[in-house]
Amino acid sequence: MTVFLQATVEGLSLAAIYSLVAIGFVLIYKSMDVLSFAQPALAVVGAGLISSLAVDRGVPFWIALFIGISLTGVLGLIVERTFLRPMVGEPVFSVAILTIGIDILLRTTLDNWIGLNPRYMGDPFPSFGNFGSAQIAGVTIKYLEIAALATAIFIIIALNIFFRKSKYGVAMRATSFDQEAALAQGINVGRIFGLVWFIAGILAAFAGFFITGGFNTLSQTSFVVALRALPAVVIGGLDSIPGAVVGSIIIGLTQGYVAYYQYDFEILTGLTLGNGFSLLAPYLIMFVILILKPDGLFGTKEVERV
Amino acid sequence: MKSRPNLYTNYDKESAIFSNNTQKFWFAVLFVLSVSLCFVATDYWILLISRSLTFSIGAWGINIVSGLAGQITLAHGSFIGIGVYTAAVLGGVASNSVWGYELDMLIWLPAAGIVAALFSLILAPLAVRLKGLNLALVTLAFLFICSHIFSNFISVTGGAGIGRKVAKLVLFGINLEEGLAFGNFLLEKNQIQYLFCLFLCMIMGFGFKNIVRSRAGRAYAGIRDGDIAAEALGVNLFRYKASAFALASFYAGVGGAMASTISGGVEPGLFNLLFSILAVAIIVIGGAGTVLGPLFGAFFYIMAPGFIQYILKITHLTESALPLNLGQIEAILFGLCIILFLIFEPRGLWGIWFRLRNYFKAWPFSY
Numbered sequence: 001m002t003v004f005l006q007a008t009v010e011g012l013s014l015a016a017i018y019s020l021v022a023i024g025f026v027l028i029y030k031s032m033d034v035l036s037f038a039q040p041a042l043a044v045v046g047a048g049l050i051s052s053l054a055v056d057r058g059v060p061f062w063i064a065l066f067i068g069i070s071l072t073g074v075l076g077l078i079v080e081r082t083f084l085r086p087m088v089g090e091p092v093f094s095v096a097i098l099t100i101g102i103d104i105l106l107r108t109t110l111d112n113w114i115g116l117n118p119r120y121m122g123d124p125f126p127s128f129g130n131f132g133s134a135q136i137a138g139v140t141i142k143y144l145e146i147a148a149l150a151t152a153i154f155i156i157i158a159l160n161i162f163f164r165k166s167k168y169g170v171a172m173r174a175t176s177f178d179q180e181a182a183l184a185q186g187i188n189v190g191r192i193f194g195l196v197w198f199i200a201g202i203l204a205a206f207a208g209f210f211i212t213g214g215f216n217t218l219s220q221t222s223f224v225v226a227l228r229a230l231p232a233v234v235i236g237g238l239d240s241i242p243g244a245v246v247g248s249i250i251i252g253l254t255q256g257y258v259a260y261y262q263y264d265f266e267i268l269t270g271l272t273l274g275n276g277f278s279l280l281a282p283y284l285i286m287f288v289i290l291i292l293k294p295d296g297l298f299g300t301k302e303v304e305r306v
Numbered sequence: 307m308k309s310r311p312n313l314y315t316n317y318d319k320e321s322a323i324f325s326n327n328t329q330k331f332w333f334a335v336l337f338v339l340s341v342s343l344c345f346v347a348t349d350y351w352i353l354l355i356s357r358s359l360t361f362s363i364g365a366w367g368i369n370i371v372s373g374l375a376g377q378i379t380l381a382h383g384s385f386i387g388i389g390v391y392t393a394a395v396l397g398g399v400a401s402n403s404v405w406g407y408e409l410d411m412l413i414w415l416p417a418a419g420i421v422a423a424l425f426s427l428i429l430a431p432l433a434v435r436l437k438g439l440n441l442a443l444v445t446l447a448f449l450f451i452c453s454h455i456f457s458n459f460i461s462v463t464g465g466a467g468i469g470r471k472v473a474k475l476v477l478f479g480i481n482l483e484e485g486l487a488f489g490n491f492l493l494e495k496n497q498i499q500y501l502f503c504l505f506l507c508m509i510m511g512f513g514f515k516n517i518v519r520s521r522a523g524r525a526y527a528g529i530r531d532g533d534i535a536a537e538a539l540g541v542n543l544f545r546y547k548a549s550a551f552a553l554a555s556f557y558a559g560v561g562g563a564m565a566s567t568i569s570g571g572v573e574p575g576l577f578n579l580l581f582s583i584l585a586v587a588i589i590v591i592g593g594a595g596t597v598l599g600p601l602f603g604a605f606f607y608i609m610a611p612g613f614i615q616y617i618l619k620i621t622h623l624t625e626s627a628l629p630l631n632l633g634q635i636e637a638i639l640f641g642l643c644i645i646l647f648l649i650f651e652p653r654g655l656w657g658i659w660f661r662l663r664n665y666f667k668a669w670p671f672s673y
Binding site: 090294 | 372376378432435436438439440442443444446448450451454457458466579583586587590631634637638640641642643645648649652
């Protein structure tokens with residue numbers, strides 16, 4: 001039972017991280033019909049910015065966190081303005097490849113800065129010792145995991161309010177519903193695209209911080225964690241924010257349970273699944289769900305005309 | 307008609323491999339030049355060109371499925387991997403940990419392609435149900451599954467971080483690893499390899515051109531331009547999507563197997579996401595859907611770093627004097643190329659070549 005709870009807690013905190021990246025994916029896809037492969041790169045760049053400010057420059061942690069996350073949002077905005085704006089109306093295929101190009105650029109620059117030694121994120125509460133952890137009923141809960149969960153829930157609620165109440169939120173919903181109709185109603189669609197990338201960048205930076213915070217550290221392979229939000233988005237349906245959250249929970253929990261129960265399973269069945277199977281499980285689920293439901297669990301079915 | 311080479315009186319003539327004498331002439335010149343190159347150039351350049359030739363075979367493969375049939379795939383690297391390991395098991399040397407049967411090249415080279423093609427049929431039913439981004443994501447899942455298997459199937463791949471030796475060059479029972487002596491003249495291994503890559507690349511290139519101008523090629527173009535419309539016109543979607551994936555993987559397997567003999571050893575970590583992205587990027591840079599595009603793209607990808615290294619060598623600059631190391635310079639250059647080509651020249655290097663050619667065709671009366 002303790003093992004089960006432990007796996008659940010870790011799975012949920014992963015789900016929180018995935019959902020942050022996944023919502024960014026969905027926002028961009030809904031508004032621009034672009035699947036941005038640059039999202040994982042934005043996440044690790046955000047982490048890199050926070051680390052360079054907090055550890056190398058000695059900026060107080062909270063200010064570094066704030067500046068790093070805002071800068072990543074601005075970076076998203078710049079990427080949209082410089083690289084994606086000229087591609088409006090181009091085939092989906094080309095734009096997806098273009099975002100891969102952006103991903104290569106950002107990550108190479110970051111890898112050069114990271115070097116061989118992993119980077120630390122800094123610590124707001126040195127007395128806890130690397131973000132610390134608590135024992136509740138035999139389950140180890142890291143404070144960072146709680147923070148990730150709380151942040152994700154807070155951001156999801158805030159975004160929900162933003163989309164329903166604020167002027168720009170409503171404009172974003174209108175744009176994703178029908179770009180031309182939105183233009184005709186006087187909505188500045190270009191500005192909306194920029195805003196979408198800004199928000200996606202901020203979400204990615206939060207995710208990046210929680211991926212690399214504490215003992216996890218930022219290394220050249222950290223982006224793989226953020227990339228695993230992709231199966232989450234696909235499971236939920238590329239154009240559904242609730243879907244992204246549900247998908248993230250499915251993926252996070254699967255990963256958690258597989259990590260803890262793989263060994264028992266192997267002994268029970270005599271099969272060997274190999275090292276790091278828990279990292280593969282999300283993609284297997286994505287594989288199966290795409291076969292059964294090509295539009296994901298919550299996605300809208302695409303109607304096509306010849 | 308002899309005096310008017312650009313006048314086509316029937317379809318066969320226009321779709322011929324070389325539609326006019328100019329093309330025949332330049333192909334002959336290029337052929338003679340590239341054969342004689344192996345006796346003139348240094349080993350450094352011979353190896354680079356051999357690698358480019360094998361990479362362009364793989365790039366033709368992804369050009370069938372992405373360029374012609376319009377299905378985005380991110381699993382091409384996995385099929386290359388399957389080809390490499392098939393060849394390595396059949397043609398490689400066994401050791402304590404890995405299998406190897408030391409068979410002839412006549413067996414392992416086609417087998418590499420065929421096994422990769424058979425594996426690609428796993429994707430076929432999915433490719434029919436899905437399209438566009440969803441298909442790309444399924445192939446992405448396939449890629450991660452493959453790379454997991456690669457790093458855990460130790461008796462075939464040698465395991466993650468360790469790798470294994472690849473297939474040996476043994477043709478008709480003659481071991482070509484030590485070179486081939488004709489009287490006093492010794493043809494070295496690199497030269498043999500280069501000539502072999504050249505012929506293979508030519509065969510595969512003509513094969514690609516033939517696919518383009520055949521019934522299958524027209525069906526692929528139909529699927530790319532509108533699969534529902536193509537289906538309504540009687541194109542069997544299942545057959546042609548499956549055959550596009552199978553052909554692409556055949557090319558991938560053969561190209562990969564040949565490329566692996568140049569590097570000598572492979573580590574399963576090579577066949578990661580970046581490797582598959584590389585395949586896509588090569589045809590984007592070269593020009594998707596064109597015959598010459600993949601060749602241009604592959605040469606660009608392999609030769610550009612070669613030139614950078616060469617420039618560093620002749621200017622006596624060391625790597626430490628630069629802000630980035632060589633791999634990073636290559637990666638940044640590569641990422642920039644993808645972005646700039648997509649924005650400014652979506653037809654890739656082939657598009658540039660096409661415009662240059664047309665400019666000089668009418669020179670000096672260009673308009």
